[in-house]
Amino acid sequence: xxxxxxxxxxxxxxxxxxxxxxxxxxxxxxxxxxxxxxxxxxxxxxxxxxxxxxxxxxxxxxxxxxxxxxxxxxxxxxxxxxxxxxxxxxxxxxxxxxxxxxxxxxxxxxxxxxxxxxxxxxxxxxxxxxxxxxxxxxxxxxxxxxxxxxxxxxxxxxxxxxxxxxxxxxxxxxxxxxxxxxxxxxxxxxxxxxxxxxxxxxxxxxxxxxxxxxxxxxxxxxxxxxxxxxxxxxxxxxxxxxxxxxxxxxxxxxxxxxxxxxxxxxxxxxxxxxxxxxxxxxxxxxxxxxxxxxxxxxxxxxxxxxxxxxxxxxxxxxxxxxxxx
Amino acid sequence: xxxxxxxxxxxxxxxxxxxxxxxxxxxxxxxxxxxxxxxxxxxxxxxxxxxxxxxxxxxxxxxxxxxxxxxxxxxxxxxxxxxxxxxxxxxxxxxxxxxxxxxxxxxxxxxxxxxxxxxxxxxxxxxxxxxxxxxxxxxxxxxxxxxxxxxxxxxxxxxxxxxxxxxxxxxxxxxxxxxxxxxxxxxxxxxxxxxxxxxxxxxxxxxxxxxxxxxxxxxxxxxxxxxxxxxxxxxxxxxxxxxxxxxxxxxxxxxxxxxxxxxxxxxxxxxxxxxxxxxxxxxxxxxxxxxxxxxxxxxxxxxxxxxxxxxxxxxxxxxxxxxxxxxxxxxxxxxxxxxxxxxxxxxxxxxxxxxxxxxxxxx
Numbered sequence: 001x002x003x004x005x006x007x008x009x010x011x012x013x014x015x016x017x018x019x020x021x022x023x024x025x026x027x028x029x030x031x032x033x034x035x036x037x038x039x040x041x042x043x044x045x046x047x048x049x050x051x052x053x054x055x056x057x058x059x060x061x062x063x064x065x066x067x068x069x070x071x072x073x074x075x076x077x078x079x080x081x082x083x084x085x086x087x088x089x090x091x092x093x094x095x096x097x098x099x100x101x102x103x104x105x106x107x108x109x110x111x112x113x114x115x116x117x118x119x120x121x122x123x124x125x126x127x128x129x130x131x132x133x134x135x136x137x138x139x140x141x142x143x144x145x146x147x148x149x150x151x152x153x154x155x156x157x158x159x160x161x162x163x164x165x166x167x168x169x170x171x172x173x174x175x176x177x178x179x180x181x182x183x184x185x186x187x188x189x190x191x192x193x194x195x196x197x198x199x200x201x202x203x204x205x206x207x208x209x210x211x212x213x214x215x216x217x218x219x220x221x222x223x224x225x226x227x228x229x230x231x232x233x234x235x236x237x238x239x240x241x242x243x244x245x246x247x248x249x250x251x252x253x254x255x256x257x258x259x260x261x262x263x264x265x266x267x268x269x270x271x272x273x274x275x276x277x278x279x280x281x282x283x284x285x286x287x288x289x290x291x292x293x294x295x296x297x298x299x300x301x302x303x304x305x306x307x308x309x310x311x312x313x314x315x316x317x318x319x320x321x322x323x324x325x
Numbered sequence: 326x327x328x329x330x331x332x333x334x335x336x337x338x339x340x341x342x343x344x345x346x347x348x349x350x351x352x353x354x355x356x357x358x359x360x361x362x363x364x365x366x367x368x369x370x371x372x373x374x375x376x377x378x379x380x381x382x383x384x385x386x387x388x389x390x391x392x393x394x395x396x397x398x399x400x401x402x403x404x405x406x407x408x409x410x411x412x413x414x415x416x417x418x419x420x421x422x423x424x425x426x427x428x429x430x431x432x433x434x435x436x437x438x439x440x441x442x443x444x445x446x447x448x449x450x451x452x453x454x455x456x457x458x459x460x461x462x463x464x465x466x467x468x469x470x471x472x473x474x475x476x477x478x479x480x481x482x483x484x485x486x487x488x489x490x491x492x493x494x495x496x497x498x499x500x501x502x503x504x505x506x507x508x509x510x511x512x513x514x515x516x517x518x519x520x521x522x523x524x525x526x527x528x529x530x531x532x533x534x535x536x537x538x539x540x541x542x543x544x545x546x547x548x549x550x551x552x553x554x555x556x557x558x559x560x561x562x563x564x565x566x567x568x569x570x571x572x573x574x575x576x577x578x579x580x581x582x583x584x585x586x587x588x589x590x591x592x593x594x595x596x597x598x599x600x601x602x603x604x605x606x607x608x609x610x611x612x613x614x615x616x617x618x619x620x621x622x623x624x625x626x627x628x629x630x631x632x633x634x635x636x637x638x639x640x641x642x643x644x645x646x647x648x649x650x651x652x653x654x655x656x657x658x659x660x661x662x663x664x665x666x667x668x669x670x671x672x673x674x675x676x677x678x679x680x681x682x683x684x685x686x687x688x
Contacts, residue, residue, distance in 0.1 A: 035562065099549065099562045108560065109505070133505055140504035140546030147547050147563060151530070155429065155463030175463060180545055188545050190504070 028158025031167035033146030036104060038096045038112065040075065040233075040241065041145060041177035044084050045091075049161075049168040050177040051083035052149040055243075058096040058112050059104065061214070062230055066246035066273040072233075074165040075241045082161055083168045087239055088203045091196045093181065094214060094233055097139035107132070107219050109139045114212035114233065116197035121251050124213060125193055127227045132219035137190035141180055148175040199235065209234035213248060246273040249323030255305065257319070264310045268321050270301025278308040279320045290320055351409045352646050357432040358422035358454030359533045360570060361477045361589035362635060362658060364390035365665045366454065369657035370412055374399045380438040391591075393569070398438035404653055405646065411438065413448065418568060420462055420531030422453035426640050427464040451640075451647045452654065456533035456589075456633035457681045461540075467641050470651075474659045475635035476669045478609035478624050479534045479541070480593040481602040484576070486583040487523060490514040493603045494585065499542035502585065503527075506549035506560050510583070524551040524558050526576050526586040529567050533633060538587040540682025541604075541631040553581040590619075590667035604631050619666045627676040630685045635668060 031054070033039065038055040053075045055061070064070060084090055096112040098104055109132050115124040129135075152175035153162050161168040171178035182188040185196035199210045211234050215227035231245040249271070256267040270276060277298035279290060297308045301323075308321065356366075367390045371378060377400040384394040397412045404410075413434035424430045428449070436446035456477050459469050481494050491513040502508045502525040510519035527550035528535050539548065551558040552567065553576050567573065570592045577586050578596050585602070590609075593601060598614040609629040611620040623629040637655045639647055662670045678685050 099547075100560045133501065133508070136505035136549075137501065137546070140549060143547035143562065144545065152463045155424075155465070174461075174545070190546070 028162075029164045030156065030158045030162050031149050031153035032164045033150045035099050035143060035146075036096055036101050037146055038094055039142070039146040039149075040072070040092065040094045041181060042080070042084060042090055042092045043171060043178050044086070044089055047084060047171060049083040050171050051079055051166065051168055052145060052177050053079070053166045054146060054149075054164075055094070057103075061243060061245070062216070064231065064243070064245035067275060068245050070243045070245075072241040072243060075239075076166060077239055078160055079163075079166045079168065080239045086204065087235075087237060088199055088201050090199045090203075090210075090235070091185065092199075092210070092212075092235055093185065093196045094212065095142040095145070095187075095195065097142040099139065099143060106216075109135045110216065110218045111135055111139050111142055112214055112216050112230065113138070113142070113191065113195045114197070114214055115193075116195070117211045117213065117248070120208055120211045120234075120248070123250065126229075127193070127215045127217055129217050129220040129224040129227055130192070131222070131224075135217060135219050138187045141187035141190045145177055145180050148180065149177075151175055197235070204237050207237060209236045209242075211235075211248060214243075247271050249274045252276065252321040252323050254319075254321055262312050264312060264317065264319065265307050266310070266319055266321060267305060267307045270299075270303060270306045271323075272301055272303040274301045275299075275324045276301055276306070276308065277322050277324060278310055279322055280310055280317050282314050282318070283316050286318060290322075293320065351411060352405055352650075353411045353413070353448075354451050354647065354650050355432070355434060355448045356412065356414045356452045356454070356654075357417045357425065357450045358638075359419045359456045359477075359589070359635075360393065360416035361456055361534070361591060362454060362475070362662070362665075362668055363393070363416050364591060364667065365658050365661040366414075366654070367392065367395075368661050369654060370397060370414075372657055372661075373401045373404065373653060374410075375402065377402060380440070382435050382438050382440050382442055384435075386440060393571075394435050396435040396438045401650075401653075404649055410650075413446075418529070418531035419453070419455035419457055419533035419536075420529075422450050423455060423459055423462050423469070423638065424464050425450035426453045426469050426638055427459075427467060428640070429464055451643065452651050453636075453638040455636040455638060457536045458634075458636070459638065461533075461536050461681050469638040469640060470643065470648075472637050472651075472655055473634040473671060474637065474655050475662055475671050476624065476632050476674045477635055477667070478590060478621070478629060478632040479537045480588050480590055480609060480614075481538070481604050481631075482577055482586055482588050482593055482596055483600050483602055484578070484582065484584045485580060485597070485600060487585065487600075488514060488519060488521065488583070490516070490519070491523070491602070493606060495605055496542040499538060500544045503539065503542070503544050503548050503550070504546050506551055506562075507558075521583055524582065524584040526550055526552065526573055526584050527561070527564050527567060528570070528573055528587075529564055531568060532570075534587055534589050537633045537681055538631060540680075543682070551584070552576065553584075558582060558584075594667065604629065615666055617666055618664075621669050625669060625674050625676070627685050627687065633681055634671075 038058045040053040042051040094114045098110040117124045169176045185194035197212045213232045214230045217227040232248045234242045258265045278296035279293040281293045296310045379399040381397040383392040385392040393416045401410045431447040433445040436444045507524050510521040549562050594616045607629040609624045
């Protein structure tokens, strides 16, 4: 009898344990968004899911040291693979919006939006500030991407496709990134341009990142000032996302070369906070990749025309100025 | 001794069985959802009880048809014979009702049918009323049993301090003010000198009429508004605590400041009819809005399009008692709607639409 009772108790304990486990599984943490979080959205035409990723408070991204590179770990390979059949032909953007938030000194309705570069060498549009009422429309729409993902997540079980930092949502859903950013990528007509980048169809093999620059736009009076550049995101062919603080490097045009004895002076326009360095080779090295040429002197750009010098030890030398980070 | 113990045990068991049978004989039905038909629903419930309504506990005993919370007990002999039927009602909004019907939560009800006992009990909803579709909320599974039986317009209103020149609101103006939470009066009047700030007042997302007005205007963003507190207007985004229409009516009727909002018809009946706005140039009714009877021709014929279908919903797992009760409730409500000033029975409506905010077409 005692044995039977013990068995019964054990069985009941196990049963309760099973119920608890089920309860915990049902209530696994779902997607969470807080106002002023940067939120990335990924989608593909004909895909079965959009992917929304919460990157954390935008203040963190504003505080990074210029030219520092941060890998966005909230974008996981598992969720990306579950959401998108390929990284080719993917539309993506990153944005944040400020409503009533005592942690920020910026005015209500300040927004952070991406400007897609057609390729990493070609600049995209420089977004402009706007009136409070104009930015309010986009702010509301950007805020909805994170908020609605939370609402959708609350109605779904937590799990690999619904975590505190990332969630998959069917694109036809009213809560989906696709629905809120709309077909034109302009936050359902509330923003002045297309904030989405589109990876090329050979993206996975071409080896170059898809790059979008993050701007902060604040309400101001007409005529409106240009937005403030915060940094840029690179969505890479391996599915990773990085953020680099400060402006992206641009293609460098050498404006002058002069010689002072054995010293060569290479002059070129710079972009503020971008790193530049001289690479050189002799005739024999011309057929080797530039990335293997020796590195000479370097500087950090300040927006003015600057020079790098090289002391020649051979009669013929070829130079390249490389922008880097 | 042993025999005595067995006898006592048997007696206790017998009493237990009797009590169990008595408890099982009672039918408990929990109703929640949109408030727009609270008057006809109350009258229908009283009708279902007939002369056998034993007791009721109302949050508004002086005017039962406006009670947001109430519990009734008695017999519905036509439906369930002599069984005791307890009906628990909380007009919590469409959202919480659908959430609960899909197994994702509970709603609070008055625990007792004794007037004045305000203890609450949380329970899953058995029958839900909604003015929007299930898929207007994130709780899309399991698919609920859904029957539409009426049409209810959403009505826009202003506070007394709003300039008289503002008598209409457009879809574009709703999109703007719901994104920004406020707008200059000049945006409505066209007079640049009207610099007064007009505030937008919001119910929580559980309110179907908020969904109807947003979808009708084509607004898809995060809803922003203001509420009046301690003498100042405070900005709020996606308010979660504003679950009661009387709170909204309080802000729109008292002289706190210039503000606009949307209301279900029965709540619009509590404000001065001159403070009801047309939408895109049309009113949902003809003439002066009345608490007795209204001519909803503009809604019935498609000139006024900001409206939703009245739905009655049950879970796919609902038992036979719930199904029978829901059918009787729907039938009774539809009959009572004929004389209601706040809603339109479906057979009278000459237009239709396939989704909330969707294209309105002739039937």
